[in-house]
Amino acid sequence: MRVQLTMALRYLRGRKLRTALTTLAVVFGVAVLFGMNALLPTMLQAFRQTVLATMGKVDLVFTSVTDGPFPADRVEAVRRLEEIAEATGSLRRNVLLPPEVASRAGVNAVTLVGVEPEVAARLRHYPLKEGRFLNAGDGNAAVISKGLAEKLALAVGDRLTLPSATGTTDLEVVGILDVPSIPGVEEVYIPLPVAQRLLGIPGQINVIEAVVKPGVDRDEVKKAALAALGDLFKAEPPEMGEELIASLRMGEVAFALFGVMALAIGAFIILNTFRTVVVERRHDLGMLRAVGASRRAVVGLMLAESLLQGLLGTAAGLAAGYGLAWVLLLTVKSVMQHYLRMEAIAPIITLPNLLTATILGIVATLAGGLWPALSARRVTPLEALRPVVPGAYERAAKKRGIVGAVLVVLAALALVTGNFNLTALGSLLFLVGLVLVAPVLVSPLARLFGRLLALIFAREGRLAEGNLARQPNRAAVTASALMVGLAMVLALAGMVTSIFDGFMSYIDHSLRADFLLMPASLVLGGGNVGAGPELVEEVREVPGVLGATTLRLGTAAVNGLTIQVIGVDPRTYPQLSGLVFRYGDPEEAFAALGRERAMIVNGVFAAQRGVRVGDVLTLQTPAGEREYRVVGVGSDYLNAKLVTAYISHANLERDFYQTADLLVMVEAAEDADMAAVQARLEKIVQKYPSFVLTEWRSFREEQERVFGQSVSLFNVIGVMFALPSLLAMVNTLTINVMERTREIGVLRAVGSTRRQIRRMVLAESLLLGALGTAFGILAGLWLGYVLVQGMNVSGFVIPYYFPYTGILVAVAVGLLIGVGAAVVPARRAARLDVVAALRYE
Amino acid sequence: MALIRTENLTKIYGTGEAAVVALDHVNIAVEKGEFLAVMGPSGCGKSTLLHLVGGLDRPTEGRVLLDGRDLTSLRDDDLAALRRRRIGFIFQFYNLIPVLTALENAALPLLLDGVKPAEAHRRAAEWLTRLGMGDRLHHRPDQLSGGQQQRVAIARALVAEPDLILADEPTGNLDSRAGDEIAALLRRISSEWGRTILLVTHDSRVAAHADRILFMKDGRIIDETRLTGTGEEQAQALRERMEAL
Ligand SMILES: Nc1ncnc2c1ncn2[C@@H]1O[C@H](COP(=O)(O)OP(=O)(O)O)[C@@H](O)[C@H]1O
Numbered sequence A: 001m002r003v004q005l006t007m008a009l010r011y012l013r014g015r016k017l018r019t020a021l022t023t024l025a026v027v028f029g030v031a032v033l034f035g036m037n038a039l040l041p042t043m044l045q046a047f048r049q050t051v052l053a054t055m056g057k058v059d060l061v062f063t064s065v066t067d068g069p070f071p072a073d074r075v076e077a078v079r080r081l082e083e084i085a086e087a088t089g090s091l092r093r094n095v096l097l098p099p100e101v102a103s104r105a106g107v108n109a110v111t112l113v114g115v116e117p118e119v120a121a122r123l124r125h126y127p128l129k130e131g132r133f134l135n136a137g138d139g140n141a142a143v144i145s146k147g148l149a150e151k152l153a154l155a156v157g158d159r160l161t162l163p164s165a166t167g168t169t170d171l172e173v174v175g176i177l178d179v180p181s182i183p184g185v186e187e188v189y190i191p192l193p194v195a196q197r198l199l200g201i202p203g204q205i206n207v208i209e210a211v212v213k214p215g216v217d218r219d220e221v222k223k224a225a226l227a228a229l230g231d232l233f234k235a236e237p238p239e240m241g242e243e244l245i246a247s248l249r250m251g252e253v254a255f256a257l258f259g260v261m262a263l264a265i266g267a268f269i270i271l272n273t274f275r276t277v278v279v280e281r282r283h284d285l286g287m288l289r290a291v292g293a294s295r296r297a298v299v300g301l302m303l304a305e306s307l308l309q310g311l312l313g314t315a316a317g318l319a320a321g322y323g324l325a326w327v328l329l330l331t332v333k334s335v336m337q338h339y340l341r342m343e344a345i346a347p348i349i350t351l352p353n354l355l356t357a358t359i360l361g362i363v364a365t366l367a368g369g370l371w372p373a374l375s376a377r378r379v380t381p382l383e384a385l386r387p388v389v390p391g392a393y394e395r396a397a398k399k400r401g402i403v404g405a406v407l408v409v410l411a412a413l414a415l416v417t418g419n420f421n422l423t424a425l426g427s428l429l430f431l432v433g434l435v436l437v438a439p440v441l442v443s444p445l446a447r448l449f450g451r452l453l454a455l456i457f458a459r460e461g462r463l464a465e466g467n468l469a470r471q472p473n474r475a476a477v478t479a480s481a482l483m484v485g486l487a488m489v490l491a492l493a494g495m496v497t498s499i500f501d502g503f504m505s506y507i508d509h510s511l512r513a514d515f516l517l518m519p520a521s522l523v524l525g526g527g528n529v530g531a532g533p534e535l536v537e538e539v540r541e542v543p544g545v546l547g548a549t550t551l552r553l554g555t556a557a558v559n560g561l562t563i564q565v566i567g568v569d570p571r572t573y574p575q576l577s578g579l580v581f582r583y584g585d586p587e588e589a590f591a592a593l594g595r596e597r598a599m600i601v602n603g604v605f606a607a608q609r610g611v612r613v614g615d616v617l618t619l620q621t622p623a624g625e626r627e628y629r630v631v632g633v634g635s636d637y638l639n640a641k642l643v644t645a646y647i648s649h650a651n652l653e654r655d656f657y658q659t660a661d662l663l664v665m666v667e668a669a670e671d672a673d674m675a676a677v678q679a680r681l682e683k684i685v686q687k688y689p690s691f692v693l694t695e696w697r698s699f700r701e702e703q704e705r706v707f708g709q710s711v712s713l714f715n716v717i718g719v720m721f722a723l724p725s726l727l728a729m730v731n732t733l734t735i736n737v738m739e740r741t742r743e744i745g746v747l748r749a750v751g752s753t754r755r756q757i758r759r760m761v762l763a764e765s766l767l768l769g770a771l772g773t774a775f776g777i778l779a780g781l782w783l784g785y786v787l788v789q790g791m792n793v794s795g796f797v798i799p800y801y802f803p804y805t806g807i808l809v810a811v812a813v814g815l816l817i818g819v820g821a822a823v824v825p826a827r828r829a830a831r832l833d834v835v836a837a838l839r840y841e
Numbered sequence B: 001m002a003l004i005r006t007e008n009l010t011k012i013y014g015t016g017e018a019a020v021v022a023l024d025h026v027n028i029a030v031e032k033g034e035f036l037a038v039m040g041p042s043g044c045g046k047s048t049l050l051h052l053v054g055g056l057d058r059p060t061e062g063r064v065l066l067d068g069r070d071l072t073s074l075r076d077d078d079l080a081a082l083r084r085r086r087i088g089f090i091f092q093f094y095n096l097i098p099v100l101t102a103l104e105n106a107a108l109p110l111l112l113d114g115v116k117p118a119e120a121h122r123r124a125a126e127w128l129t130r131l132g133m134g135d136r137l138h139h140r141p142d143q144l145s146g147g148q149q150q151r152v153a154i155a156r157a158l159v160a161e162p163d164l165i166l167a168d169e170p171t172g173n174l175d176s177r178a179g180d181e182i183a184a185l186l187r188r189i190s191s192e193w194g195r196t197i198l199l200v201t202h203d204s205r206v207a208a209h210a211d212r213i214l215f216m217k218d219g220r221i222i223d224e225t226r227l228t229g230t231g232e233e234q235a236q237a238l239r240e241r242m243e244a245l
């Protein structure tokens, strides 16, 4: 109704500061929700464009289930199919660049792609910047991307030297492609026979790509092709980089969660504001009822007011969110360009995101306004006719408090059970319970903290404590808002600390050898060229070296799921390094590896497949189906995230035909001259371009540094959570000051100084901050524990580490917010004109 | 036939020891077109009576009949509608909505009733002009004097063309000159526009404008008088009777 809107608008205008503060709460939530989620599609799109540019029109991609090579004539099986327009085989492998080239160019590896020149050009589009594409008659010719050409400073006609089975191979650059590379992958196209020779696998390919005839069902063709190829093949989704897309999706969920949390805090703020508004406007509302406004009309007025703020805040929030997305985009732009070579132009606004942000913004406002609006129903017409009773004391609702206490106890019981689902549910119950219990706890806690505060603020502390106890519900809602914010900060801190410490302990336990000869990319897979037995032999002969052990790699499939198989030496590996065990006895397990077809699976494997110690699994190996018994669950540092099984070198050779060493761990003697050992090893490594020598300590430091960087991202997120809490506090304090304008006038009239008034507000703010911080720390520890448990359940095992620093940070943030929130309201209170304040209604 | 009739109207505040009997079996009737004043000392139950008659509060016992219809049995929304359409209130403290202009305040019952704003504002302006407020339509309450605010409140009471006007100490917050003007206005509302008025006051100068006067004490009607003369002498006579009580 129009009259309600008119009134709502006028009332809002009449209290500009409060309106601004309340609206800002909505703005913030909407901005986070909208901005963050505008950013992710942008990155996704940039990524897709990059990938799609090189994917061309390929419809189907087939590989072996083991991801290993297979005879080139298998292409014929696909090519023969009626519905296939074109099919080609290629050989794709990562090849590490020689270290001196790698360090100069900032590229560790390139992806060598051996293609059938004419056929490949029909399947894909290769836009050229310079030179030409490969021809049928080409020998050692290569076509490279412009990104790689820039990095290696190569032009058409220059020479590119790659490590190969026969030592090194020189290639002549004949063309430079005008395409953005796939993130993190630099492709080098060479004729297929050259690739086979270079990699030492003549007659083999490892990818079949096909284009289907127009108008046929791709899935049907895919089935037919798989049938023709046989059991050992699988179809790849044509889109690559799924892992990156998946983590961006995860980010989307996380950001949505942040936005919703920020909005929830916004709703708390609205709730508080409107509760005051109803009390303050009792008189007017009663009047409206007296002249014939129905209850619904009164509720409508209050809702109209919150709706107006919701609309205003949402609109501003959308604009601010767009700005936020821009700022973030500019910040990550250089990172994206540098590491991923992706170009993101502008934030992308999707309709669903726009709608979600808009609807949630308005819904949150209305939700916050609803309860107070409904309480306005209870205002009777007589309210208007009674004289105003100033500063009525609220009573904390005992009943709700009891419900809350019960929830908290249930939550505690859930925690004790150790069951993850119950614990997770418990953390929610705990939060809700705390919100309900908070009002009852306000008075005693205020008294407790008040006593501390009295040390600093002798008289004002008492007043502040009384002021809080007078409005326990409002104090509780504010403290709850702070609680939610701090709980998030602390939960994140808890998780980050645990991940950080967890990874470090993985490094300490599973990679603790003094020297590592490892692939520069730090990923064991990806077709790194391994080393024959001579390498480790040579290493063992170096004076001062106590022992060395190696890791080898194969791929297998379990029920269609590709897994990574790591070969270890059951005797030397546990001595020099070892796994972090979750189930099973390490000694027994390694002994079993050496004795029989036994494997240790890592946490992700165990969780995803529901595998237990003692199970016998059938692995698809290059040698056929083989049964392996699970003898333990454990992980090492490098493979904690990938589905991995550890078996013995002997079994890897027997069933996977793999004997190349991909990683060598070296233990030096206690009294050895480390520098000398390092120098000797350095010499050896020079002969093996795919390996780099890493000294353990510097490796650990490097990893620590990388982690440190991502931790700083969490700090930014932490600030994002703290901000709305600050807003909530400022809002409540401002309301408190406004509501007590007359009282403050009296205080001033009887001789309080401005300074005393300021300190009174500050004391109140600090009290509120202390309350929220206390609640927030409790809830945050819990949530953090649950998050870490959640990761463990998904197989990514990390122990829970108590976030001591996180608590310190939370306390600091809480106090900071306490002081910061008081600045504006305190100034306002101190500046009040005494005479005007006394007349204030 | 009486427009308003109360039957054994009783209101008790609180319970047990603390119970206060504000109204004690009150039976009154206000005829259509009549200007009735209820006089009595402060705290005798006048406001309580008015609130019950206006449907702002529910009685402990007894009934209020408006045109023979029992108000005490109506649902809250029906009571609200009744207050919008058939009853106009005038209070001691004006009770205007501070954020609305004089015109909007006066139009409020119509606007709440769903009348189109243009029409509601036209009718409100008409009443404000009749009450001498034509040049103050767009002022907010805090820009008006007490007497002017009370005129706006009266316009608000009349805008929906209700049969019944209830006035509670309408001059209680005004100086004597403004008070006299408001009292004269009430008289005009009765004689010129034919509204039924129930006025409660302890001020004999205002009551003197009524057709009939009931005297109240400790929640009971104890006496009644019909006025014939005019002006000062009547007021004087009333003052003496009040003091006698
Ligand atoms: N809400 C209430 N609760 C308790 N007592 C009340 C309430 N309202 C009025 N009273 C008591 O009822 C009596 C009549 O009050 P009221 O009708 O306001 O008198 P009047 O308007 O004649 O001054 C007084 O004694 C008053 O104290």
Ligand SMILES: [Mg+2]
Residues within 6 Å of the ligand: B043, B046, B047, B048, B169
């Ligand atoms: Mg009264």
